[in-house]
Amino acid sequence: MSLPQRIVLFLGAVFILALICSAVKKRRIQIEDSLFWVFFAALLVVIGAFPQIAYFFSHLLGFISPSNFVFAAVIAVLLVREFRNSSKISVLRYRLDQLAEEVALDKNEDGRGRDHDQ
Amino acid sequence: MKVLAIVPAYNEEESLERTMTSLQAACPQVDVLVINDGSRDATGEICDRNGYNHLDMPINCGLTAGFQAGIKYALRNGYDAAVQFDADGQHLPEYIPAMAKAMEDEDADIVIASRFLEGDRGHSLRHVGNALISGLIRLTTGVRITDPTSGMRMYRRNLFEDFARGFDIGPEPDSIAILITQDNARVMEVPAQMRDRAAGESYLKPARAIQYMARTCLNILFFQWFK
Numbered sequence: 001m002s003l004p005q006r007i008v009l010f011l012g013a014v015f016i017l018a019l020i021c022s023a024v025k026k027r028r029i030q031i032e033d034s035l036f037w038v039f040f041a042a043l044l045v046v047i048g049a050f051p052q053i054a055y056f057f058s059h060l061l062g063f064i065s066p067s068n069f070v071f072a073a074v075i076a077v078l079l080v081r082e083f084r085n086s087s088k089i090s091v092l093r094y095r096l097d098q099l100a101e102e103v104a105l106d107k108n109e110d111g112r113g114r115d116h117d118q
Numbered sequence: 119m120k121v122l123a124i125v126p127a128y129n130e131e132e133s134l135e136r137t138m139t140s141l142q143a144a145c146p147q148v149d150v151l152v153i154n155d156g157s158r159d160a161t162g163e164i165c166d167r168n169g170y171n172h173l174d175m176p177i178n179c180g181l182t183a184g185f186q187a188g189i190k191y192a193l194r195n196g197y198d199a200a201v202q203f204d205a206d207g208q209h210l211p212e213y214i215p216a217m218a219k220a221m222e223d224e225d226a227d228i229v230i231a232s233r234f235l236e237g238d239r240g241h242s243l244r245h246v247g248n249a250l251i252s253g254l255i256r257l258t259t260g261v262r263i264t265d266p267t268s269g270m271r272m273y274r275r276n277l278f279e280d281f282a283r284g285f286d287i288g289p290e291p292d293s294i295a296i297l298i299t300q301d302n303a304r305v306m307e308v309p310a311q312m313r314d315r316a317a318g319e320s321y322l323k324p325a326r327a328i329q330y331m332a333r334t335c336l337n338i339l340f341f342q343w344f345k
Contacts, residue, residue, distance in 0.1 A: 094286075096177075097180075097183035100175050100187075101179070101190060103175075104175045104187050105173060105187060105191060107173070107174060108171070108172070108173050108174075108191070
C-alpha cells in the first residue's frame with residue numbers, strides 16, 4: 001500500500017471520529033451505537049499504521065493487491081452492519097406498533113368505563 | 119355467533135359515516151370497531167360525534183398494526199369471529215351474515231367474500247395480480263382461493279392469537295397461505311360483489327402495488343417455510 005493510500009485511511013478515520021463527536025454533541029446518537037464507528041475508525045488507523053496486516057491477509061486469501069483486500073473487508077463489515085440495522089428497524093417498528101396498539105386499547109377501555117359510571 | 123367488524127380508517131372522513139350507517143343498518147347484530155389509524159382529517163371527530171366504538175391509534179401504524187389492535191380487542195372481549203371491513207364503501211355489509219353462516223355451517227376458520235366465485239374474472243392488471251397470487255397459494259397449499267386479494271375476510275376466534283401475537287402477520291393473502299400450512303386453517307369463500315370506491319384514492323398506487331406483489335409472492339413462495 002502506498003503512502004497516499006495510508007494517509008487516506010487516516011483521514012477517513014479522523015473524518016468518522018469528527019462525525020461521531022458532533023453527533024454525540026448534538027444528541028443524534030447514543031454512545032452505545034457510536035461504539036461501532038469508533039472501532040471502525042480505529043481499524044482504519046491500525047491498517048494504515050501496519051499495512052503488513054493487509055499484506056498478510058491479501059496473500060493468504062489470494063487478493064492481487066492489499067488495497068483490494070482493504071476495500072473488500074470494509075464492504076463486508078458495512079454490509080453486515082447494514083443488515084443488522086434493517087433487522088433492528090423491524091424489531092423497533094414491531095415494538096412501536098405494539099405500544100401504539102396498547103395505548104389505543106387502553107384509551108378505548110377508559111372511555112367505556114366512564115360511560116358505564118354515568 | 120358474536121361477530122366483530124373491524125373497520126380500519128385512515129383519513130376516511132368522506133366515506134366513514136356512509137359506510138357505518140349502511141353497516142349498522144344491514145347488520146344490527148354485528149358489533150363494529152373503527153380503527154382510526156392516526157388520521158389527520160376529521161375521522162376521529164366523526165367517531166366521537168356519532169359515538170362509534172373506536173380505537174384511536176396515537177400514530178399512523180398502517181393496516182397490519184391497526185388490524186392487530188382490532189383483533190386484540192376481539193380477543194379481550196370474547197368475540198367468536200372478526201371480519202375486516204373497508205371504511206371506503208367498497209364492501210357490502212349484506213354479505214357479513216352469509217359469511218358468518220358459512221363459517222358455522224362449514225366449520226371454516228377463514229371465510230373470504232369472493233368477487234370471482236361466480237362470474238368472470240376481469241383482465242386488468244389488478245386481476246392478473248390476483249390470479250398470480252391465487253395460483254401461488256394453490257401451488258403451495260393445494261387450496262383453491264378465487265379471490266385472495268379480497269379485503270373482506272372473516273377469521274374465527276382460534277386464529278386470533280396468531281394475529282395478536284404475530285411479529286409480521288397482517289390481514290393479507292400471504293397470511294392466508296401461512297395459516298393454511300401452519301395451522302391447517304380451513305378456508306372457504308362465499309360469492310359477493312363489491313362497489314367501486316365511494317371516495318378517496320386507492321391505497322395501491324403503482325410503486326405500492328409492485329411492493330405489495332413482491333412481498334406477497336416472496337412470502338408465499340419462500341419465507342413461509344422458515345416461519
